[in-house]
Amino acid sequence: MSDGQRTTERIALLLHKPDEEVARIVEELTVNGYLSTQTEGKVFVMNVELLKESFKMVAPRKEEFAQSFYNRLFTYYPETKTLFANTDMRRQESSLMATLATVISGVERGDNLVPVLNGLGKRHDSYGAAPEHYPLVGGVLLETFHEYLGNSFTPEMQEAWSQAFELISNQMIQGAHA
Structure with missing residues (x-):
């Protein structure tokens, strides 16, 4: 998300998920110190x-x-x-x-x-x-x-x-x- 292209709003739009749900998941991952990539x-x-x-x-x-x-x-x-x-x-x-x-x-x-x-x-x-x-x-x-x-x-x-x-x-x- 740090490149400015992947905002929570954009991710929510791409995943067809509510902004709040994506924001909650991102916050949980950040708070717990996890970053993942595939x-x-x-x-x-x-x-x-x-x-x-x-x-x-x-x-x-x-x-x-x-x-x-x-x-x-x-x-x-x-x-x-x-x-x-x-x-x-x-x-x-x-x-x-x-x-x-x-x-x-x-x-x-x-x-x-x-x-x-x-x-x-x-x-x-x-x-x-x-x-x-x-x-x-x-x-x-x-x-x-x-x-x-x-x-x-x-x-x-x-x-x-x-x-x-x-x-x-x-x-x-x-x-x-x-």
Whole structure:
């Protein structure tokens, strides 16, 4: 709805539902921290409250978290290191954390993140990132959250990050091929 084209009135008109009913449903979803989208027959739900809660828990150690993420990525998948050959890794680590924060705050505000994620995908494509790299990154991200949060990283948080990362990576891949 954040693009201005999908107002509750317009959605109500398209669905042949009363404005009040659509407004109530949108408010319930917003209040409960849920944003969902459908792509290729799958419905992804981004539970912004769980994303935000887990991200806040690692924020005090964000530099260490990002370093651990990249160390793990390069250890498990040494072939990915060439993608960062000409990269200032301190800047890259900051960029990772800033991107995660941007996605969380954007989802929370109801922003249309598709153009941002498509652009990010285009940039990653120019660095040599390929679609097969995204699942590797997602797995390493989840494992890094587990490392830093231990038992505080609940199965629900893991599911929230897993779905969020799948949605993010799908949009980035689409942007790379646009």
